[in-house]
Amino acid sequence: MVTIGIDKKPGTGGASNGHTVKISVKNLNFYYGPQKALDDISVEIPANQVTAFIGPSGCGKSTFLRCFNRMNETILGTRIQGTILLDGSDLYGPDIDVVEVRRRVGMVFQKSNPFPKTIFDNVAYGLRINGIKDKRKIVEIVEKSLVDSALWDEVKDRLHESALGLSGGQQQRLCIARALAVQPEVILMDEPASALDPIATQKIEDLIQKLKIKYTIVIVTHNMQQAARVSDITAFFYLGKLIEVNETALLFTRPQLKQTEDYITGRFG
């Protein structure tokens, strides 16, 4: 088990690097039916930083990410043990409303999934289902979200056209705008650029850098260069275990464990 935080063993310590802790995970186990997918994971996610989860396919990084907004509950036969604290309160506590968790912890999926509605209605969707009826306020937030997701200039003249007419990169930024509109505190990104070309990827990465001023960002990525470019903290997962976590610059230059080193240098099984 890897523990991090203050007064922990050197090299794996200091992951919260002076920022307040936004999400704190303690002894998390996760099961798909009888199969254990996450094994005793403890980690702290700092506020207003970008935390990247890296590791080979099937290592559990996406599963772990989806624990933060309880999306795994939509999958049948899953079970979770341990605690995840968001600002100190248990996300899985008995009096916690899962709908409220998902409003506070937004998510951008691997495959961009704009709804077959207009661009405007996509961004307004989260507002409407959260009971906001004031049309002027909706227009205002939609515009702000599109500006914040660096999409406004490209779509401002066709807000009422279908979102499915956008390019892949635009669709993914639209999904980010849609997530921003409900004013979350944390944004989870599950390989947000894996289906995009280098230019569209660049735009998403630039956007992530801008967003961390206001939001706490957790990103899952296959791409180690991407993790190195965008993240402040990197956590390496292997076979459902958190192997090592550290400040990104340190993890990539001075990995403490051989497994980590093998993975980031590409000398991996």
Add this chain to the structure above:
Amino acid sequence: MTRKALIEKIGFTVLGLCALSVILTLLGILWNITSNGASVINWEFITQPPREGMTQGGIFPALLGTLLVSLITVLFAVPLGMFSAIYLNEYAYQGRLVRMIRLSIRNLSGVPSIVYGLFGVALFVRVFHFGSSILSAGLTLGLLTLPWTITASEEALKTVPKSYRDGALALGATKWQAIRTNVLPYSIPGMLTGAILGLARAAGETAPILFTGAAFFIPDLPRTLFDQFMALPYHLYILSTQHQDIATVRPIAYGTALVLIALILCLNMVAVLIRYHYRKKARMAQ
């Protein structure tokens, strides 16, 4: 010609002939009914009751009866079928129980319609005391179409990608909000199409209404849902097998069949139009 090409050619020819024989059979039936029945079709035939022991006059009470019964069937089976499908597909725990329920529903669509008729007598006519009536017959036909409606609705729900549901949930939608705003709009065309095709089948059924409300001959139009009624399929049955002078009423029987087929064709057209309308709307959103 190579062996492969020959086999290919034979294969396509066999498939083509099969399709052709089906189409020709259908056209043959339609031609037979139309050529024998078209002569009696006129305004009076559609709007007047039968006279002179059914050898004269029209079929209006039977047409009206079938329409009224179909209305009851729709009002009963469509909401019930749609909501059941939503529950089974979206809410129910997908365990052994639901699998068994689903299997039973599939099997129910294969139960002979006379069995539904007897069940309708037992439940609606006797237990609920609706008597032999439009209501009993409509509900019985509703039961008959339920398996079709539920199955079609479930299939329609399954065509909506999981990402629509997940996307909505991840924005803080409740499950019902996600279903209502992001699943139902895209599955309603499929649901309605299934429901209408089920209804079209029900409208032509004779056995289920035989004991539950259809009458041989009633001079007056039904006044309430608890009255007995005449229905096109039953009227056709009477004219072709039970009448004392079958030869004389044969053209009327053919005319009745023609009206019934036209009615069912209309229902299917409505299904096509609904699908077309929603597809156009969906395309506009693309």
